[in-house]
Structure formats: structure tokens, C-alpha cells
Amino acid sequence: MRVRIVGGGLAGSEAAWQAASRGVPVTLYEMRPARPTAVHKTDRLAELVCSNSFRGDKLDNAVGLLKEEMRRLGSLVMRAAEASRVPAGAALAVDRERFAETVTRALVEHPLVTIVREELTAIPASTETDPVIVATGPLTSDALSAEIARMIGAEHLYFYDAISPIVLAETIDGSRVFRASRWDRSLRSSFRLRQGYGGPPKREARRLVDKLRTTESSNAGGEPVEPRAAACGVDDGEGDYLNCPFTREEYDRFYDALVTAESATVHDFDKERFFEGCLPIEVMAHRGRDTLRFGPMKPVGLADPRTGREPYAVVQLRQDNLAGDHFSLVGFQTQITWGEQARVLRLIPGLEQAEFVRFGMVHRNTYVNGPTVLAETWQVRARPTLFFAGQMSGVEGYVESAASGLLAGLNAAALAQGEHVSAPPRTTAIGALAYYVSHANPAHYEPSNITFGIIEPLPGAPRGKKLRNIALSARALADLERWISSRKLSTTEDTVDTEVKSYL
Secondary structure: OOEEEEOOOHHHHHHHHHHHHOOOOEEEEOOOOOOOOOOOOOOOOOOOOOOOEEEEOOOOOHHHHHHHHHHHOOOHHHHHHHHOEEOOOOEEEEOHHHHHHHHHHHHHOOOOEEEEOOOOOOOOOOOOOOOEEEOOOOOOOHHHHHHHHHHHOOOOEEEEEEEOOEEEHHHOOOOOOEEEOHHHOOHHHOEEEOOOOOOOHHHHHHHHHHHHOOOOOOOHHHOOEEEOOOOOOOOOOOOOEEEEEEOHHHHHHHHHHHHOOOEOOOOOHHHOOEOHHHOOHHHHHOOOOOOHHHOOOOOOOOOEOOOOEOOOEEEEEEEOOOOOOEEEEOOOOEOEOHHHHHHHHOOOOOOOOOOEEEOOEEEEEEEOOHHHHEOOOOEEOOEEEEEEOHHHHOEOOHHHHHHHHHHHHHHHHHHHOOOOOOOOOOOOHHHHHHHHHHHOOHHHOOOEOOOHHHOOOOOOOOOOHHHHHHHHHHHHHHHHHHHHHHHOOOOOHHHHHHHHHOOO
16 A cells, blocks of 8 residues: 655645545655756755745635634644745745755655656556556657556647746845835734634635734634734734835836847747746737726736835836845736846836846746546546545645645545545635536636635625625634544644644
8 A cells, every 4th residue: 555646846846745644655756856947946845946936925815714614624734834924915935945845854754755867757556545647747758748648648738837027135226115015915914824713704704804903913802803923924013025116117117128039939839839827028008008007007006105105017026035135026926037037127216226036937837637537536537446645636836736635645645544535615716626627617627726716606695795705714624624624634633733834
């Protein structure tokens, strides 16, 4: 009895932790460093190659709910993210080196996990007692991609993804930038629903929103919320982002340079497909002069303290590591050549003399058509002893990839132990994501982030977006607890705490 996992990214690492935590031996195959990729820089597991952000971390947004569900399922990725958190307003962002080190150490030191550093060019044989999880990510090797294509009997779909640049903090002109979080949002007002809460959603949603708007809370009276533990991301009153403000003239000059910049060569450029949630800035810019001002450069909620007014446009810089000496350009993934990046990005106010630690780049993401291949348990329908997880399975985003690995690991362990496999209900974020991947229209399938739109609607939901979202979150966490109980899962957030603590 064992689970074999191909790929040591977020999904593969989470799957390995889940299976091993349930007493099933795991063999995890990772081709790095023997076979490097174009974008990875280290041999660590769960290395983040794009942004260092796991996005929003409040229960009024879907990815915040998904994170909370993962915490309650004992997610290693979430615990490592908390341990390496850096300031990012109301979002969860991490020091990417510390994050990867934490995940790697946890798996290396786990007695039931064996890590094999070699490239697999074929999918291993799988049985009910020896299931296999393929979690090779968007940069799956050509040989293994061809093997997967033959196995599923269809061409792979693909889209191109781009990485944001990173700048050295000491080269940012502090006289030209200002520190602030949009709308002054921070983690100070972040709360989590307490485990086991199952009150009437409509009535409790209003109470939850009131709590979400406060900066203090008490456990007295059995309130269904508790404050999140203090983290380095708590707002210090000055905001978590550095903001580079543009006048109209500065924006026009930057825009003209951007749309005329030379792009890096992309294979099959005439067939390129970018994920809409991660478009290169030059692709957005070509859609219209003001597109960036309503996208990654929107100034809404960011008043320059020197003028008291919102700038014409803004580029935000987010801290990229705990030392605070690296900042990434938020939403500025790009495929223009490095020489052109140096020229164009130094037209951003405050970055005139910037030194770039890393320029942006483009890479190809490979994924399968989930609805034609996968069940909502992340099993391959034609071969139930084989699972796909991560971006290879057709999800988009760090958190979503890890969530798919979490469920694949749970179910692979259950299969190996002769137990029932299942997915959480569609009323939960993690269950809704699994349902989308396995039931969306295959003729028009696109990778998806988690959204409240794919979660089963709540009858009699309160009016107002925030109230409705909080009510959906309340129901989701109550239903998740019932599913956890039905599966007799022992590794919830409370019980995993002691097991993980030594690694963090």
C-alpha cells in the first residue's frame, strides 16, 4: 500500500502531506534539480514562480473561504503560508523562499514520505492499493505531456502565463511613492468562522458582517467568529503597498512606450491563449488606452497623502520577502523583452533608477480538459486509480491548485486503504471547484479560479453582495464540518496543529 505522486509543486506537496498524514506511505517524484525548468530557480518543493500572493484572505471573498476550508482540512500549504506571511493588506502574501523551505522541510522530515529526484517520462502503473497522482503542473515535460495526451486520447489544451518583475527596494525613489493599502483594508479586521458553526445563514450573516467591520472581538457569548492570530501582515497604519502615482502626462508616456515595446518570442504565437485573470500588461494595454487604469493600474481607494486626491493611475508594489528588500509589481506580468522592460518600467514614477532582481517572463501552461477526463474526486474516469491535481487538472491559481492536491491526496489515501472516496458538497468552495472541473461545458472549457458564482446558490440569501457572501461562507463551513465528520477525518485544523508545529 502506497501513493505515488508525480510533481513536487503546490498540488503534489499538499497531496503528499494529506496521504502521509493518514498513515499511507508516499513516494513523491520531483524532476528538479536533475531536470530544471525555464522559470524555477531552486530545487525546493512548492516553489512559487509567479506572484508571491495567495490573494484575498477574508470570508467575504471566495478564495478567502477556500483557504479557511483548507485550514480545517489540515492543509500544509496554508500552514506554511501563515508561517511565512508578509504585509499585503487584506491578502495573504508570503516570503517565497521561506514558504518553499517550510514545505520542503515538512515533507523531507515526514517518516512516511520518500522524495525521489528524477524525471518520469511515463505515468507509473496504478492499482487500487497503489494509486498514482499526476501533479506535474503547467510546465510538464514534453515527454510526459505526450504520454498524458496518448493516455487521455485527446490533444492538450494550453494557455500562456506571464510572470511579474521584482525590484530591489533600496533602488525605489521614496520621495515619489507613498505607502497605503486600497481603502485602508488590512488583516486587522480579518475574522474566521469558528468550527462547528451552523446557525441560520440569513440572521447570522448580518452579525458576521458587523464583526468583520470591527477591529476587536471577544469569544464571550459563543459568537461564531474568532480573530485571526497576529501576523506580520497586520496593518501598521501606513498600509502594506508602495504606490507609484501617475499624472495623466506620465501615464500617456508610459502607455505609448508599453504598446510599442518589443515582445519576447513565444512558440506557436499565432495560437497563443492567455488566461483572462493573468493577462500580460501589454495585452491589456492593446485593448484600449484606459484599460490599465481600470485594471492593475486603477487608482480607486488610493489617495496620495501629498495631494489628498487619487492619482490618474497607480502601480502598486507588494513586499516579496520577509526582509522587505524585494518588491514585486502587482498585476504586471509581461512578455516584453528584458531590455524593453528595463526601458519601459523605469518610466514608472519612483522606478527611474530601479534595479530589477527579476524581469517578467512568459511560459506555457499545460492542462487537460477536465470535464472530459476527471470525476469530482479528481480521479480519471477511465482509470479510477489515477488522479490529476493542480494546474494540470484545469484549475487556475496557487490556492486552487493546492486545494485540488488536498482532495486528490485524501481520496488516494482512502482508495489505498480500501475506503470510500468522495468530494465535499457543492455548497463548499473546495467541493464547488471539484464540481466545476468535472462538470463544466467541455466544448468551451477554461481553467477557473474559485468564485462564489460556481458555489451552489443559497436559498433566501440576504440582499447585498457582502451579506450574501458571508452567508454562503457560513453555510459552506458548516457543511464542510459535516462532511469531515462523515469521512471520519482525524486531521482537522485543531489536530494537525501539533503535528505540523515542529516543521513550522
